Amino acid sequence: MRWGIRERRLREALVEIGARLYARGLVSANDGNFSVRLDERRILITPRGRSKGHLRPEDLVVIDREGRVIQPGRGMAMPSSEWPMHVEAYRQRPDAGAVLHAHPPFTVALTVAGVPFPSEVLPEVVMTVGKVPTARLAVPSSEDDALAIREWIREHDAVLLPHHGVVTVGRTVEEAWVILERIEYAAKVYLLSRMLGEARPLPPEFLAALATSG
Numbered sequence: 001m002r003w004g005i006r007e008r009r010l011r012e013a014l015v016e017i018g019a020r021l022y023a024r025g026l027v028s029a030n031d032g033n034f035s036v037r038l039d040e041r042r043i044l045i046t047p048r049g050r051s052k053g054h055l056r057p058e059d060l061v062v063i064d065r066e067g068r069v070i071q072p073g074r075g076m077a078m079p080s081s082e083w084p085m086h087v088e089a090y091r092q093r094p095d096a097g098a099v100l101h102a103h104p105p106f107t108v109a110l111t112v113a114g115v116p117f118p119s120e121v122l123p124e125v126v127m128t129v130g131k132v133p134t135a136r137l138a139v140p141s142s143e144d145d146a147l148a149i150r151e152w153i154r155e156h157d158a159v160l161l162p163h164h165g166v167v168t169v170g171r172t173v174e175e176a177w178v179i180l181e182r183i184e185y186a187a188k189v190y191l192l193s194r195m196l197g198e199a200r201p202l203p204p205e206f207l208a209a210l211a212t213s214g
């Protein structure tokens, strides 16, 4: 297959993110899906039903903004069944170049327990990620799942999907990855601190200092 330099780089970046997500246990089995915007019309997305830990650049699928397949992946691979959520994210966020969706266990555990995301316990989270809303419950891979993120993804770079996972957007794959990794780290620290005792939010005066330090 012949790709331009940019498309090749983006394909390789997605393959690398898949290996990272899988190695870090942020996706298991065939879970998770991620995409990049190739241009105004085309989106490059992971294939359906495959482990994201062992992808090759030619496995990725090119779809249009309506989810129609422009170019299947190797072996006629179809796009991730969660493509409507990706299309919706790009529709709401013209600034987004990449969308990541994973099932990070500590983050998912928060939503299963009905605990809101702890946005005020770690300075780096306050300063970079901020508040992370939880969407309403929706069936994964459905049109409804895409609708459920609509109102949130417009104003936030990350949204939790209850009993399911998280979706993040960034100008680049790397940006979306950093947000996802921070969210999972914060969820993990929060759980560990609750096991040790109380999970104390940062004091208001410290939060105010952070707000002016930027």
Ligand SMILES: [Zn+2]
Pocket (backbone or CB within 6 Å): 031, 032, 082, 101, 102, 103, 140, 164, 165
């Ligand atoms: Zn999912």
